[in-house]
Each structure stands twice: as structure tokens, then as C-alpha cells.
Amino acid sequence: MSCSTAYTVCPHDCPDTCGCLTAVRDGRVVAFRGDPAHAVTRGWLCAKVNGYLDLVYHPDRLLYPLRRVSPKNSPGRFERITWEQALEEIARRWQEVISRHGAEAILPYSYSGTLGLVQMAVASARLWNRLGASRLLRSICGAAAEHAVKATLGGRFATPYEHVADTRLCIVWGNNPVSTGPHFMPFLREAQRRGCELVVIDPRRTRTARGADLHVAPRPGTDAALALGMAHVIVHEGLHDPAWLAAHTIGYEDLRTRLDEYPPERAAAITGVDAPVIVALARRYASARPALIKMADGINRNLNGGQSVRAICTLPALTGQYGLRGGGLAYSTSDYLNWDSDAVQRTAGCPPPGRVVNMNRLGAALTGEASDPPVMALYVFGANPACIAPNAGLIARGLRRPDLFTVVHELFMTDTAMHADIVLPATTQLEHADLHKAYGHALLAYNRPAIAPRGEARSNWDAQRAIAEAMSIATPALRQDADTVIDEVLAATAAHNPRLAGITPELLRREGVVALTLPHGGVPFAGGHFTTPSGRVELRCDALETHGMDPLPGWRDVADAAPSPAGCAPHDALELVSPAAHHFVSSSFANRADLARREGAPRVEINPVDARRLDVRTGERVRVFNTRGWCELRAVVTDDVRPGVAASPKGWWRTAGGGRNINWTTPDALGDLAGQSTFHSNRVWIEKADTAAPATEPGA
Ligand SMILES: Nc1nc2c(c(=O)[nH]1)N[C@H]1C(S)=C(S)[C@@H](COP(=O)(O)OP(=O)(O)OC[C@H]3O[C@@H](n4cnc5c(=O)[nH]c(N)nc54)[C@H](O)[C@@H]3O)O[C@H]1N2
Numbered sequence: 296m297s298c299s300t301a302y303t304v305c306p307h308d309c310p311d312t313c314g315c316l317t318a319v320r321d322g323r324v325v326a327f328r329g330d331p332a333h334a335v336t337r338g339w340l341c342a343k344v345n346g347y348l349d350l351v352y353h354p355d356r357l358l359y360p361l362r363r364v365s366p367k368n369s370p371g372r373f374e375r376i377t378w379e380q381a382l383e384e385i386a387r388r389w390q391e392v393i394s395r396h397g398a399e400a401i402l403p404y405s406y407s408g409t410l411g412l413v414q415m416a417v418a419s420a421r422l423w424n425r426l427g428a429s430r431l432l433r434s435i436c437g438a439a440a441e442h443a444v445k446a447t448l449g450g451r452f453a454t455p456y457e458h459v460a461d462t463r464l465c466i467v468w469g470n471n472p473v474s475t476g477p478h479f480m481p482f483l484r485e486a487q488r489r490g491c492e493l494v495v496i497d498p499r500r501t502r503t504a505r506g507a508d509l510h511v512a513p514r515p516g517t518d519a520a521l522a523l524g525m526a527h528v529i530v531h532e533g534l535h536d537p538a539w540l541a542a543h544t545i546g547y548e549d550l551r552t553r554l555d556e557y558p559p560e561r562a563a564a565i566t567g568v569d570a571p572v573i574v575a576l577a578r579r580y581a582s583a584r585p586a587l588i589k590m591a592d593g594i595n596r597n598l599n600g601g602q603s604v605r606a607i608c609t610l611p612a613l614t615g616q617y618g619l620r621g622g623g624l625a626y627s628t629s630d631y632l633n634w635d636s637d638a639v640q641r642t643a644g645c646p647p648p649g650r651v652v653n654m655n656r657l658g659a660a661l662t663g664e665a666s667d668p669p670v671m672a673l674y675v676f677g678a679n680p681a682c683i684a685p686n687a688g689l690i691a692r693g694l695r696r697p698d699l700f701t702v703v704h705e706l707f708m709t710d711t712a713m714h715a716d717i718v719l720p721a722t723t724q725l726e727h728a729d730l731h732k733a734y735g736h737a738l739l740a741y742n743r744p745a746i747a748p749r750g751e752a753r754s755n756w757d758a759q760r761a762i763a764e765a766m767s768i769a770t771p772a773l774r775q776d777a778d779t780v781i782d783e784v785l786a787a788t789a790a791h792n793p794r795l796a797g798i799t800p801e802l803l804r805r806e807g808v809v810a811l812t813l814p815h816g817g818v819p820f821a822g823g824h825f826t827t828p829s830g831r832v833e834l835r836c837d838a839l840e841t842h843g844m845d846p847l848p849g850w851r852d853v854a855d856a857a858p859s860p861a862g863c864a865p866h867d868a869l870e871l872v873s874p875a876a877h878h879f880v881s882s883s884f885a886n887r888a889d890l891a892r893r894e895g896a897p898r899v900e901i902n903p904v905d906a907r908r909l910d911v912r913t914g915e916r917v918r919v920f921n922t923r924g925w926c927e928l929r930a931v932v933t934d935d936v937r938p939g940v941a942a943s944p945k946g947w948w949r950t951a952g953g954g955r956n957i958n959w960t961t962p963d964a965l966g967d968l969a970g971q972s973t974f975h976s977n978r979v980w981i982e983k984a985d986t987a988a989p990a991t992e993p994g995a
């Protein structure tokens with residue numbers, strides 16, 4: 296009998312990036328738990344990952360390569376093949392595509408099944424650069440917020456969770472950490488015990504909002520007006536910090552002029568939040584020190600997302616709160632450590648970079664928007680676009696193209712894998728090596744493979760190396776194993792990032808988790824230092840003009856531009872947000888029976904006022920639709936959403952909802968900055984499901 300414990304890291308898309316201890320006996324994992332010594336995990340795991348072994352040993356795991364034996368526009372039926380057969384077919388089909396259409400006709404599509412350096416970052420880069428394939432614009436999640444924060448502050452640096460105990464007022468703005476970053480919560484609760492007030496700004500009463508002193512529910516996409524309304528009050532009542540503004544910002548005079556457009560009454564009319572609430576919140580925020588604004592990416596997934604974030608970023612500047620321990624802005628820690636791009640990409644000797652395809656336009660790209668050349672081969676890994684990407688009905692239509700050669704590398708037969716020509720089995724995190732930085736904290740952790748790959752599963756990187764070999768690509772960058780990649784990228788990054796001082800591969804492999812070295816005890820922007828071109832907070836940011844954006848924060852009256860369906864009045868539409876489900880991560884885990892049971896049937900929440908008008912009661916089946924598509928869901932009548940707004944959590948596979956899910960309705964229009972997805976700028980109509988289905992929509 297052999298026993299051992301491996302240090303592993305939760306690879307999922309979550310700011311917490313937990314450290315885990317994995318006990319193995321005779322080649323099988325017998326215990327999996329949170330690392331008690333990890334400063335954020337502190338010994339406990341969330342509802343989803345606590346049962347991670349149910350995912351690793353799930354009876355539905357794909358264990359062998361499969362080849363499609365049914366036509367593309369019919370339900371997928373597959374036969375088992377060997378890796379040699381799969382690799383031979385992929386190499387042959389890609390060579391054909393390259394010789395007829397060029398390498399840009401190959402599109403790799405991946406996102407956040409794992410966030411590791413090797414299995415995500417390097418696996419999304421090297422092979423595709425070498426081929427000269429199309430490049431994917433990775434804009435489905437937080438592109439606009441990222442750009443807005445970088446333009447305004449210079450980088451994503453955030454107040455550490457540990458400092459939140461000192462916070463006196465916390466505004467959680469369009470973020471639901473009870474579900475989406477649960478390890479933040481004990482730190483916030485500690486602050487609340489010490490008297491910190493909690494305000495949650497969200498169109499929906501979330502689990503986080505339930506624990507708040509004040510829940511403010513604006514209409515989706517109006518946060519810029521709310522923030523500028525608060526800024527108006529702060530400046531007009533002299534609650535701002537002129538000395539700090541003079542020393543550390545540019546564009547304050549211009550911003551002040553802009554604020555004239557946002558008196559509380561106008562902000563109220565735009566947001567649907569009463570003017571006295573805006574005034575009181577502004578006064579409260581400006582008088583609390585330290586005050587922290589905590590946000591994530593949910594707030595940016597609409598047509599105004601970039602400007603919403605820009606406007607919010609002005610508030611800690613107006614009150615001089617950047618650089619204050621426990622104050623300022625907690626968005627993301629991503630820019631403490633950016634992997635050396637050359638070491639990740641290894642573009643030397645590669646063909647010219649391929650064209651860029653915005654991942655939010657996948658359905659459009661597959662059905663004609665990408666025409667020169669058309670997309671003829673798709674390689675999907677660590678992503679489930681047929682379920683979780685916008686306008687999913689159009690994606691399904693594209694995936695049904697008989698002339699499209701689709702390879703999906705997956706753990707499970709997902710909605711996307713069902714459309715594949717070749718399915719390759721992937722390893723879970725316990726079966727491969729990787730290195731993980733985090734976006735919620737500044738700890739770096741090494742994931743040691745705890746067990747051998749199940750069946751014939753291979754990691755993303757191993758599968759791609761095998762494809763390179765099958766294509767006779769001999770470049771050394773595609774020969775290295777995962778640990779060699781880690782060592783090389785770490786060394787190249789350490790050469791120019793002092794935060795890695797003293798952190799060696801040996802240390803990481805020995806300790807599992809190591810803290811980056813941050814100056815000023817980890818207080819971001821201490822001393823008022825910003826890494827923008829001006830070295831200051833750019834309240835006015837001229838660089839944004841090159842993105843076609845107003846250099847000053849502002850609100851635009853824009854909405855889902857899709858026409859109303861025949862017979863539907865525009866004023867009967869509801870604005871639908873589709874936020875995170877508590878028990879899934881995007882569509883990951885939604886096939887675990889225990890978690891699906893706890894999350895309940897796919898649902899849409901509507902306010903009693905709208906429910907009366909629609910004659911709908913809790914538990915009834917309703918059809919949610921617009922001109923993009925429709926799906927059927929269970930109605931939940933609740934005042935958790937404001938009148939005129941509906942909410943349907945993301946993540947259920949279409950098999951759970953009669954062949955479709957909420958993404959059959961979500962828009963593939965792009966936001967105001969960085970090609971951002973706009974899931975929450977979604978106008979839908981709702982009716983009881985016993986009437987006939989609408990006849991025309993792309994996914995039909
Ligand atoms: N349990 C769980 N955890 C997750 C995920 C998951 O799916 N499930 N997903 C992971 C991923 S990929 C990400 S990016 C993060 C996201 O983390 P969050 O941003 O916290 O998650 P979301 O639920 O997408 O959005 C947060 C809130 O924004 C609200 N919202 C939507 N539109 C607006 C708006 O216009 N204004 C305001 N003020 N609020 C708005 C929604 O109602 C929602 O409650 O979470 C990660 N963690």
C-alpha cells in the first residue's frame with residue numbers, strides 16, 4: 296500500500312484559486328480538502344469544489360478518443376478510436392484546410408475550464424502561433440472592465456482580502472462574492488463584526504445582498520449614471536479631497552464639468568434608484584474611511600460596461616482613498632504577475648500572426664462573418680461555447696455545418712462536444728501539472744499531479760504536443776513537458792518582475808503555495824503611485840479615444856438593439872440578467888447530480904408586478920424569448936428582482952432545459968470597450984409555455 300499527499304490547486308474561474316491537499320492511496324485519491332495554511336483558503340472549500348472527487352471519478356468522464364458516426368446536423372453518435380487514429384485524422388484534415396484555405400481557417404477556441412499557466416495560457420498560444428491560426432479575442436468575461444481599470448489606474452492591483460478587516464464601509468458593486476468568490480466573505484464578515492457597513496448595488500437581491508445593510512437595485516447598465524450622480528453630490532457638497540485630486544489625478548476639471556450633467560434627480564431617472572438614496576449613499580461613502588469598493592466582472596457585461604467601471608473608479612479618487620489600507624478599489628490582482636509574453640507565446644520563427652476573431656461572435660464567425668477565409672476547422676478546449684457563449688442558438692447552427700471539422704477536447708460530453716467530429720478526453724487538475732497565479736490574491740501555487748490520467752485522458756498541453764508531432768512540427772517550444780514550460784516561463788518572468796524575488800521552481804514544488812513579494816504590505820497604489828502614462832489617476836483618459844470612447848466617464852442611453860418579435864410591444868420587454876449560479880462555475884459542475892439538485896431546475900426570476908401582468912405563478916413553465924431565440928424555464932415570482940428586470944442564472948446545460956438554455960436569448964453585440972460581451976443587455980419577452988413555440992429563430 297502506498298500513501299502520499301499532493302499539493303493541488305483549484306483550477307476554476309474564481310478569484311480565490313484555492314490551495315488543496317490531495318491524499319492518494321494506491322493510485323486513487325482518498326481525500327481532498329482545503330489547505331489550512333493557505334492564507335485565503337484557510338482550510339475550507341466551496342460547495343462546488345468540496346466534492347471535486349465526484350468530478351474526477353464521475354461515471355460520465357470521457358476516457359477515450361471518439362469519432363462521430365452520425366451526420367453533423369443530427370444528434371451526436373460516436374465510436375471509440377485510438378489516439379493514433381484521432382491524431383492522424385486531425386493532422387490530415389488540418390493539412391487539407393491549410394492547403395486549401397490557409398492556416399487562418401483554423402480557429403482555436405478556449406476559455407476558462409482551467410486558469411493554469413500551462414494548460415490555459417501556453418495551450419492557447421504556442422501551437423496556434425506556430426500554425427498561424429486565427430487568434431481568439433478573449434473578451435467573453437471582463438475585457439471592458441480590465442481595459443477601463445488599466446486606463447484609469449494603470450493596472451489591476453487590489454486591496455488584499457486580509458486588509459478588509461479594517462474597512463469601515465464596503466460597497467459591493469455588481470458582484471456577488473457569496474457565490475462567486477466565497478473566500479472573500481469571512482474577511483468581510485469580520486469587518487462587519489467590527490462595525491463595517493455593507494452596501495450591495497445589484498439589480499437582483501443576491502445572496503450577498505441579503506447580508507447587507509443596504510441593497511440598492513439600479514436598472515442594469517446604468518451604473519455609470521449612479522456613480523456620476525454620487526460624484527456630483529460629493530463634489531457639490533464639498534466632500535471631495537481637492538489636495539489629493541491636485542496631486543494624483545489628471546482631468547479633474549473636465550470631470551467636474553461632466554458631473555454637472557448628473558444631478559441626483561437625473562441619475563435617479565436613469566437608474567431607477569430614488570434621488571435621496573443616491574444623495575445619502577454619496578454622503579455616507581465620502582465620510583467613511585477607509586471605504587472600499589469591491590467589484591468583479593458581472594457589472595461590465597453590458598453595452599455600457601467600460602464606462603460603468605470608469606465612472607466607479609473615479610469615486611476613490613474624489614475622496615482620496617486610493618493607497619489607503621482597506622480602502623480604494625478591489626477589482627482584480629491580475630497585474631501583480633503577468634507571465635513573460637515571449638516565453639509563453641514563443642513566436643520567434645512563426646508565420647505572421649493570424650487574424651483576430653472575437654469569441655463573442657463565434658456563431659456569426661461560423662456562419663459567414665469570418666469569410667476570408669471561412670472558419671473550416673475549430674478546436675475547442677477548456678470551454679463550452681454551445682452552452683455558455685452568447686447567442687448560443689447561432690453557435691449551434693454554425694457547429695452543425697457539414698463542412699466544419701470540429702475537435703473538442705473535454706472532460707465530458709458537453710453541449711459543445713455533442714457537435715464534434717473528434718472528441719478527445721482531457722485530464723482533470725489532479726492528473727496534470729500546472730502553475731497558478733490568482734486574480735483575487737497574490738499567492739502563486741504549484742499543482743502537482745496527484746494521480747495518473749484516468750483512461751487515455753491527456754492534458755491540454757500533452758494533446759497539443761501530440762498534434763504538433765503528428766503534423767511533423769519539430770520546434771522545441773512544442774516538445775517541452777509541462778514542468779519544463781513552468782521553469783522556463785517562471786525564470787523569464789522573474790528576470791523582470793521583482794515580485795517573484797526568491798521564488799524558484801524548487802520552492803514552489805516544495806511549499807505548494809508561495810506569496811509574491813509586494814511592497815507597502817500589499818496596499819495598492821500606496822504613496823499615490825499609478826502606472827498610467829501620466830503617473831496619475833486618469834479621470835480624463837485621452838488614450839481611450841483611440842478605442843472610440845469618450846475620454847471622460849459618462850452614461851449612454853443604449854439598449855439591446857434587436858427588434859421586438861412580431862406581435863410583441865417594446866414596453867412589455869423585461870431586461871434580463873443571467874448572473875452566476877451558486878452551485879456551478881459557468882457551465883462546469885452543472886452535470887454533477889448533487890449540485891444540479893441543489894441549484895434546482897433552470898429558472899427565471901420575475902417580479903410580482905410583472906408576473907401579474909403575464910399571469911404567471913411560481914413553478915409554472917414559461918417561454919423566455921426574443922428575436923435571437925427562446926428557451927423554456929421554470930418561473931420564480933420574487934421581489935428579489937426589481938419590476939421590469941428578470942434574472943436567470945447561467946450554467947445549466949441545454950439537456951437540463953429541453954434542448955436550450957438562457958444563452959439562446961443572450962446578445963452577441965459588443966460592448967463599449969475591448970469587444971466586451973453584453974450578456975446583461977438582453978431584452979426578453981416572457982409568456983406561459985403552453986402556447987405554440989415561435990417559428991423562426993437561428994438555433995431552430
Ligand atoms: N458559483 C460561481 N462562481 C463563479 C462563477 C460561476 O458561474 N458560479 N463564475 C466565475 C466567473 S467566470 C466570473 S467572471 C466571476 C464573476 O463574478 P461576479 O461578477 O460576482 O458574478 P456575476 O454573477 O456574473 O455578476 C455579479 C452580479 O452582477 C449583477 N449585475 C448584472 N448586471 C449588472 C449591472 O448592470 N449593474 C450592476 N450593478 N450589477 C449587475 C448580477 O445581478 C450579479 O448578481 O465569478 C466566478 N465565480
Ligand SMILES: Nc1nc2c(c(=O)[nH]1)N[C@H]1C(S)=C(S)[C@@H](COP(=O)(O)OP(=O)(O)OC[C@H]3O[C@@H](n4cnc5c(=O)[nH]c(N)nc54)[C@H](O)[C@@H]3O)O[C@H]1N2
Nearest residue numbers: 406407408436676677678679683704721873881882883945
Ligand atoms: N448568460 C451568461 N453566459 C455567460 C456569462 C454570463 O454572465 N451570462 N458569463 C461568461 C463568463 S464570465 C465566462 S468566463 C464564460 C465561461 O465560459 P467557458 O470558459 O466556456 O466556461 P465553462 O462553461 O465552465 O466551460 C469550461 C469547460 O472546460 C472543461 N474543462 C475543465 N478543465 C479542463 C481541462 O483541463 N482541459 C479541457 N480540455 N477541458 C477542461 C469543462 O468540463 C467545461 O466543459 O461564460 C460566459 N457565459
Ligand SMILES: [Mo]
Nearest residue numbers: 308436437592
Ligand atoms: Mo468570467
